[in-house]
Amino acid sequence: MTLLLSPGLAQAGIALLELLHRRPLSxxxxxxxLPKVGGMSSTSALSLxxxxxxxxxxxxxxxxVSAAGLKVHNAEGYEAALRFILLHYVETQNPDWLQNAVYGRSRVLNFCPVGVHQVFVEAGLAGAPNDEAVDFxxxxxxxxxxxxxxxxLTIGRAGERLTLIHEEARTGAKPRWVAVDSNQDGYDVLSVxxxxxxxxxxxxxxxxxxxxxGTLHLTRHEWEIALDRPLHLFHLWDLSCxxxxxxxxxxDEMGAHIPTDAGAGGWESVEVxxxxxxxxxxPALL
Structure with a gap:
């Protein structure tokens, strides 16, 4: 279960680090x-x-205090300490809302829990951007x-493993898993x-x-390699069932969905x- 971060819990964690930096305790x-630390239960602060x-x-x-804890303890001010806390939080907890960061901060602020949102606000990361906030x-x-x-990659590897099994069952020959050795060859499996x-x-x-x-993404490199191969197929795996x-x-079937260059423009990848x-x-031969 992902830890529910909030400003109050963050402040309790900062207080606990200050306490243990002065005097180690079991x-x-x-x-x-100490029933409470920084306004929160010591149990909650310790768990954080x-x-x-x-x-x-x-x-x-x-x-x-560990090296990671010292970064929070030694931070220059409350905002800086909260930024270190957010950093450690996403690195250790991998929260579901983190995936929204690829679309920009507004998506994160809209989808993260209320407590985390407030930590972003108090860390100076939700207002007018400055260089430090942009870097964060x-x-x-x-x-x-x-x-x-x-x-x-995990989804892709699952399909490649299934193709290896299918091809060995189909041909009686063990295929070569090309993609494990190099992702530059333009194809994943070499069979017969x-x-x-x-x-x-x-x-x-x-x-x-x-x-x-679902969709597949095909790069121009993959298509050009396919055109150069004497025998080439695409395996599409539906892993939902x-x-x-x-x-x-x-x-021929794939070629019907491949774009063409026009004027000075050239395509680099296509989604099908x-x-x-x-x-x-x-059904597959598994």
């Missing part, structure tokens, strides 16, 4: 001797500090893009035409957890809906 000493990796334990079993939002968007890429025909067959794999409401469904798409190939989806 968790038991803290909880039994543990979740955000602000604490270490010394050789006598007492809590001390750019950093947040970078984190979100990285998570988005990780998510897309058939059990009795060992001519090489290259396959570009696209996957969606949204069923036929069990077992997954496969559409095997040939060059899975539903364009609805009639090709069927």
């Amino acid at each position: 968790a038991q000493e803290l909880l039994s001797g 500090a543990e979740d955000l990796a602000w604490l270490d334990i010394n050789e006598t079993g007492q809590l001390k 939002w750019d950093w947040l968007a970078g984190i979100a893009r990285g998570l988005q890429r990780d998510h897309l 035409r058939a059990a009795d025909d060992r001519a090489f067959l290259s396959i570009e794999v696209k996957s969606s957890r949204g069923g036929t409401s 069990a077992p997954p469904r496969l559409a095997t798409v040939g060059m 809906p899975f539903k364009a190939f609805e009639s090709l989806f069927g």
